[in-house]
Amino acid sequence: MARNSTKNPNFNIVIVGQSGRLQYEAILFATSLRDNAPNFSGRFFIAEPQPSSRWEKDPRISNPDVRKLLEELDAEFLPFTNHLFGQSYPEGNKIELLSALPKGEPFIFFDTDTLITGELATVPFDFQRPSASLKVEGTWPKIELYGPNYAQIWKSLYDKFDLEFESTLDLSQPKDFWRRFLYFNAGFFYYRCPHEFGVRYADYAGAIRDDPPEALMCQKMMPWLDQIALPLVIHSLGGGRDALPPGYLDDEVSCHYRSLPLLYARESNRVIEVLEKVSAPNRVKRVLKQYDPFKRMIFQGRGHKTRALFDQSFLPRREQVIRNKIRKNGFWMR
Incomplete structure (x- = not known):
């Protein structure tokens, strides 16, 4: 596989850091980034949700040894405030943190439980065409015996936001198989501007949570809400499943290990x-x-x-x- 980074602009990386397990996962991410991607020349942010009524306890990194080590690894702490989510849906942090990143600068979000295993500068990102992780199982939706099928459920979401649907289908997959429909793991995603991506992501996720289409009435949306909204955001911004060549992220260059x-x-x-x-x-x-x-x-x-x-x-x-x-x-x- 050719490795050519000549078209790759500088970009920023962001993960979530907060008290508990994530603060220790952040150390593994940071040390693997510095060890295996020495040519990465962007800024590395650790986004911290701030205390608010959305949290029962202070969500910030609680261990001073963790904070000191992350600072030594050239991490920049990025405070942000939860307005839509928080304690009830911490997965929403990846949506709300985007508005705190530098506007107009390409970014990649990674889940904190990720290791960088190769040189990120070799990845041929096209930041004009967003994409996300295809290392995903068919976790959502769950089809009920007498309920709507995959096509009806997904099309209702595209219709809700006046998005074209047919071009998102992978016609090589069987008609009633979940892989026929655009679905990502939110373990990583990227775009040219975090604010543009983040505003749309927040709008779509909030609207799905608060006013879901009728076809979703029997579907559980937590903890899948971020992954329900993500393909809609990516498609609306001109991206898709084929925007990033295989063999880089979730392969030679990164590993989303989960636990x-x-x-x-x-x-x-x-x-x-x-x-x-x-x-x-x-x-x-x-x-x-x-x-x-x-x-x-x-x-x-x-x-x-x-x-x-x-x-x-x-x-x-x-x-x-x-x-x-x-x-x-x-x-x-x-």
Whole structure:
């Protein structure tokens, strides 16, 4: 695969950082970014939701050792305020933080539970055409026996926002199969301007939550709301599933691992090497060991015991099956 970054403008990266697990995941993201993407020349932001009536407790990063280490890794803390979401739907942070990023500057959002495993400067982003992660299962919608089908549900959403629908279909997929319809994992997405993307994302997500089409009346929208609205936003801005060539994100250059037990169970040897290399320096290890799941999975060998439960060349197709086996053996931690 050719690796050519000559057309790649500078861009910013943003993840969410807050108290609890995410602050330790932010360390792994930051150390892997600095270790494996030395040619990344943009700004690296850690977006922090601020205390407000939307949160029961202060959501900001609570561990001063975490904050100090992230600052040493040249992370810039980006405060933002929740107006639509918060404690009731923390996934909405990825929507609301966009308005706090520098306007008019290309950006990539990554979920915090991501490792950078290669040089981001090689990725041929076209920031005029947004896209998002295709590492996704058919989590939404769930088709009821006598309810609307996939086409009726998705078309009702496009109609709600006066968007053309037919060109979003992947006609190589069966008519009643979920992959025929535009659906992304919100583990990463990008565009030329975070404000333009963020305003539309907030408008669409809020409208779907507050006034869903009739075809969605039997559908659960939480925690899928961000992924329901995302394809509509991307399509409305001229993007799609084919905007980014395969083999880069969710492959050679990044890994959205979701949780450390899943990482050890199903990811490549290369991903595990990256994880254990970037967590090995004493200044990093000292902070990560303060979080018990990371201490046990990375430093006390539970991760490799989890990996031994599976044949990585013949993994179950569904993530839930992997999760269940890990839980059954007492190795699930998050």
